Structures are given as structure tokens and as C-alpha cells.
Amino acid sequence: MEERLSKVFAALADPTRRDLVARLATADATVGELAAPYDVSVQAISKHLKVLEDAGLVTKAKVAQRRSVHLEAEVLDLMTAWIERYRQRAEQRYQRLDAVLARMNEEQEGKAS
Amino acid sequence: MEERLSKVFAALADPTRRDLVARLATADATVGELAAPYDVSVQAISKHLKVLEDAGLVTKAKVAQRRSVHLEAEVLDLMTAWIERYRQRAEQRYQRLDAVLARMNEEQEGKAS
DNA sequence: TCCCTCTTCAACCTATCGGTTGACAACGGC
DNA sequence: GCCGTTGTCAACCGATAGGTTGAAGAGGGA
Known part of the structure; x- marks a missing residue:
């Protein structure tokens, strides 16, 4: 594999x-x-x-x-599968990061108000 | 590129x-x-x-x-794009081939009946 | 300041890669 | 049955890849 x-x-x-x-x-x-x-x-x-x-x-x-x-052509799927796995994992990281930043922003807003 | x-x-x-x-x-x-x-x-x-x-x-x-x-992670998209282009192209070939075979089958059926 | 940690640069070694040329195996056409 | 076409195998060659060791540069901490 x-x-x-x-x-x-x-x-x-x-x-x-x-x-x-x-x-x-x-x-x-x-x-x-x-x-x-x-x-x-x-x-x-x-x-x-x-x-x-x-x-x-x-x-x-x-x-x-x-x-x-x-x-x-099926073998190409092997590569796509590998690539997509880590691309999506990286993407989720950014989404989590975005969530964290958004939450920090909200808290900041809360403090400010 | x-x-x-x-x-x-x-x-x-x-x-x-x-x-x-x-x-x-x-x-x-x-x-x-x-x-x-x-x-x-x-x-x-x-x-x-x-x-x-x-x-x-x-x-x-x-x-x-x-x-x-x-x-x-964006660079991974470069690869995915390349791979998918040719995978899909190959897939379409098979679909066209399937269509041809289906048509031949129909004609055969037509002859038979 | 001096040193210690983290990282890269440089030189070297071996194996593999991509190309060459030459020979040869396997078929089909005539 | 021979000849020409098609493709692979083998040996060789220069360049590159992946590893090593040794040294050096660049910051931070005591």
C-alpha cells in the first residue's frame, strides 16, 4: 500500500x-x-x-x-484518497482555528460592551 | 506549472x-x-x-x-486537479464505450427480433 | 558575555534514474 | 520460410537523491 x-x-x-x-x-x-x-x-x-x-x-x-x-484509472483514486485525507484534515484545522478566533472575538466584544 | x-x-x-x-x-x-x-x-x-x-x-x-x-494545503489541490482531469477523461471514455456497446446490443436485439 | 540549543551548509558516498547504443526475441506479410 | 517491424533486455554513462559526518551561524538564558 x-x-x-x-x-x-x-x-x-x-x-x-x-x-x-x-x-x-x-x-x-x-x-x-x-x-x-x-x-x-x-x-x-x-x-x-x-x-x-x-x-x-x-x-x-x-x-x-x-x-x-x-x-x-482506478490507481489514480489511491492518490486522490491520500491527498484528500490530509487536505481535509488541514482544512478542518483552519476551521477549528477560525472557530477559536471567532470565539475570542466574541469574548472581546463582550468585554468591550 | x-x-x-x-x-x-x-x-x-x-x-x-x-x-x-x-x-x-x-x-x-x-x-x-x-x-x-x-x-x-x-x-x-x-x-x-x-x-x-x-x-x-x-x-x-x-x-x-x-x-x-x-x-x-492549497498545493495539494494542484495535484488533485491534475489527477481528476485525467481520471474523469478516462471515465468518460468508458462511459462512451458503454454507450457504444449498449447501442450495438440494441441493434443486435433489433436484428434478432 | 559566554555558552547552549536549534538549524542549516558543505563535502562526501552509494544507489537509483533517465538516457544512450547494440543485440535479440517474437510475430506477420509476402 | 525468410524478412521487416515491434518491443524488450543488457550494459554502460552522467546526474541526482538520500543518507552520513563535521562545522558554522543565529538566538536566548544564566
């Missing part, structure tokens, strides 16, 4: 891999098709796809000699 | 840094307090905090010789 999360975050830390994910969000594609737009070797893209695959973000279907690469 | 996103993802790829963020979500803390639970040097944690700071996830307030470390 923790391990998986590390891999997913690490996978998306690279701009090329984020772009691959973005393109795969609209359509499956072969390795060659995915590699075409970039000015790096096909091997480099193959490595990137392996990283995405190890993170569970992508699966490859062996369709003849071409491999169709497919985005597994 | 792209650069910032890379830094945020990379920052959260490390388990220690994710744990720091998790702890900071409930309360601000000094560098020393943050470093205490881990069995690595304070310098190592200081480095981790610098990475989080460069990613914009954290700010340090110079309170005397101690620095109070504070989580900037």
Missing part, C-alpha cells in the same frame, strides 16, 4: 510519464505510437512504460507483436 | 516526506519535533523539509532560533 503509493507518485513525478498518462486517458495506444512524438529512443519510452506498469497505472495487452497499452 | 507539479509529485514519492506532511496536517511543528520520531539525523529531515518547501508544500516561519513548519 505504502509501497504502491510511493511508486505511483514517483511515476507521475516525470513530465514525460505524465504526458503518456494524459494521452492514454483518451485512448489506448501501442508503444510505437506512444513513443513517436518524443525525440528520445523507443527504448527510453519502453522504460517509462515499465515504470508506469510497475506502479499499476498501466497494463499491456499482447495483441500480436504489437502491445496495446491501457490506462488503469 | 509543469515544473511545480513535478516537484510536488517527487516530494510525495518519499514515505518519510509523506509522513511529515501527514503529521503537519494536524499541527505545525518545529524541525526538531518533526525529526524526533525517525532514526535518521536531523540534517536528513532538514533536507526533506527543504524538498517540501521547494515544492511549495510547506513554509517555515522564523520564530526565534526555532523554525515553525507549516503545511500549505
Whole structure:
């Protein structure tokens, strides 16, 4: 779980891999098709796809000699869940702080009147 | 923007840094307090905090010789926004696919009847 | 003022990352 | 049955990440 999360975050830390994910969000594609737009070797893209695959973000279907690469969007939920947990926790803190400040304000008002 | 996103993802790829963020979500803390639970040097944690700071996830307030470390939760929204964009895009694909399959099914039904 | 605590800076070391080139395995088309 | 296309594996290379130790800067307390 923790391990998986590390891999997913690490996978998306690279701009090329984020772009691959973005393109795969609209359509499956072969390795060659995915590699075409970039000015790096096909091997480099193959490595990137392996990283995405190890993170569970992508699966490859062996369709003849071409491999169709497919985005597994559920894994993205893992990240969203993690992020949201702490974002909301931080948000609640501010709300509690706001409440405290409001209460202090009221007390101040009470003193003043 | 792209650069910032890379830094945020990379920052959260490390388990220690994710744990720091998790702890900071409930309360601000000094560098020393943050470093205490881990069995690595304070310098190592200081480095981790610098990475989080460069990613914009954290700010340090110079309170005397101690620095109070504070989580900037808004940056998490950057990630959520990126993730959700492609997750939804992928989801829509499946919905369209479902629609196509449903239509094919209907046509099949039509033929059958 | 002197010292003690907290934090960062600097240099170093090892492992991993992202890229390269070269070879090779696996299929389909002809 | 061979050839060309597609993709991966292997070895290598320079740069970066995460850790260490040692030293130094910056305040507060006695």
C-alpha cells in the first residue's frame, strides 16, 4: 500500500510519464505510437512504460507483436484518497482555528460592551 | 506549472516526506519535533523539509532560533486537479464505450427480433 | 558575555534514474 | 520460410537523491 503509493507518485513525478498518462486517458495506444512524438529512443519510452506498469497505472495487452497499452484509472483514486485525507484534515484545522478566533472575538466584544 | 507539479509529485514519492506532511496536517511543528520520531539525523529531515518547501508544500516561519513548519494545503489541490482531469477523461471514455456497446446490443436485439 | 540549543551548509558516498547504443526475441506479410 | 517491424533486455554513462559526518551561524538564558 505504502509501497504502491510511493511508486505511483514517483511515476507521475516525470513530465514525460505524465504526458503518456494524459494521452492514454483518451485512448489506448501501442508503444510505437506512444513513443513517436518524443525525440528520445523507443527504448527510453519502453522504460517509462515499465515504470508506469510497475506502479499499476498501466497494463499491456499482447495483441500480436504489437502491445496495446491501457490506462488503469482506478490507481489514480489511491492518490486522490491520500491527498484528500490530509487536505481535509488541514482544512478542518483552519476551521477549528477560525472557530477559536471567532470565539475570542466574541469574548472581546463582550468585554468591550 | 509543469515544473511545480513535478516537484510536488517527487516530494510525495518519499514515505518519510509523506509522513511529515501527514503529521503537519494536524499541527505545525518545529524541525526538531518533526525529526524526533525517525532514526535518521536531523540534517536528513532538514533536507526533506527543504524538498517540501521547494515544492511549495510547506513554509517555515522564523520564530526565534526555532523554525515553525507549516503545511500549505492549497498545493495539494494542484495535484488533485491534475489527477481528476485525467481520471474523469478516462471515465468518460468508458462511459462512451458503454454507450457504444449498449447501442450495438440494441441493434443486435433489433436484428434478432 | 559566554555558552547552549536549534538549524542549516558543505563535502562526501552509494544507489537509483533517465538516457544512450547494440543485440535479440517474437510475430506477420509476402 | 525468410524478412521487416515491434518491443524488450543488457550494459554502460552522467546526474541526482538520500543518507552520513563535521562545522558554522543565529538566538536566548544564566
